[in-house]
Amino acid sequence: MPSFTALLHLDVAGLETFADEWATVHRKLKEARTGFHDDVVKPLHEDHWRGKSGRTAQDYCDRVQLDIDALDKEVKSLRKFLDTEADGATGRGGVKGLAGLKLRAENLQRDATDEGMRITDSGKVEWSVMYDPDGPEGYKVPDERRKTANALEKRVRKLLDDAAEDDDWLEKSLKVIFGTVGNFEAENRKFGIVEPTAKDRQVHNQLNNVAYYFATMKGWPTAAGLVKHYLEGTGKPVEVEPQQMMDDIPAFRKDVDDTLDDDVRKRGDGPFTTEWSSTAPDPEDGDRSTEWFYALNHFQYRLVGEKEGDEINYHVEVQKRYDWGIPSEHRATVSGGGPGPFGMDLEQADIAHLHSSGMARDFDVSGSSDEMRAHS
Structure with missing residues (x-):
């Protein structure tokens, strides 16, 4: 100190x-x-x-x-x-x-x-x-x-x-x-540019154990599924449901409501699309928020719709690039703070290097809610 x-x-x-x-x-x-x-x-x-x-x-x-x-x-x-x-x-x-x-x-x-x-x-x-x-x-x-x-x-x-x-x-x-000799290539985020190393295989196994722990011990299918999808290496986009996310994540719901109050309700009549804004789950809000914290952490959202008089018809869109921290982003480690898979310390650049070696692959996460209605 x-x-x-x-x-x-x-x-x-x-x-x-x-x-x-x-x-x-x-x-x-x-x-x-x-x-x-x-x-x-x-x-x-x-x-x-x-x-x-x-x-x-x-x-x-x-x-x-x-x-x-x-x-x-x-x-x-x-x-x-x-x-x-x-x-x-x-x-x-x-x-x-x-x-x-x-x-x-x-x-x-x-x-x-x-x-x-x-x-x-x-x-x-x-x-x-x-x-x-x-x-x-x-x-x-x-x-x-x-x-x-x-x-x-x-x-x-x-x-x-x-x-x-x-x-x-x-x-x-x-x-x-x-970075390190083992994860330096993660910096450019190019896929499959190096051969997998023993360290890659170790990190892959550790992350697979984390996914298993999420699914079986914590009952977190979304967090487990996203980790598994990353490890499967297809790179295919994944769709999520913003309505379910708003139900599960009070902080996200509040941010959407604030956007309605601070932006949409102050606009004139006509179509609108708000700017992309960042939001994140607060683990203090309960188990569902905690799962989304480990599933996505921060993600972006926006409101798209039309305002006519005191009636607002809109839907919520979300997006996130599912990737892990590269060295220049100095996102050091992911830690569960305890024993077992959930407590392992994994350096983010080591996880990102799985993408570089072709053992996993970054992907896009997005979703659009059903039409919703609000009043000015």
């Missing part, structure tokens, strides 16, 4: 500079990619080198070019990640992220100094006071100081907890942002 003193002396500008230096790496990678394409890949294809050896050489060089593209994408992602993490904004001058934590520490330090108090590294607020215990109001002085110190300490603890959470997020994200 970061200490209070560490937050006070946090070099946010240094992190911004470090992020900017990755722009140079990006530029050099682009130059290398252009040179490799013009000097190697293009002539190799244009010379029409025939036979098995020619195809092998072309495939190999195409793969090298894809790997350069993947590395460049990860470099750009790292630069943006560090830049945004530094102050919550692209570029400089933001007041969120690490800069926001430092600002809160500075404000707390100033408040403590104004009160004649001191904040320790661990977040304790120390104070002392001289008073006349025999004075008419003397007994009140320690209590008032203690209340002030306790209020300050509560704010300090909240700051340190937020900093620890951010520090943990940084550590986990940076570990996976460039």
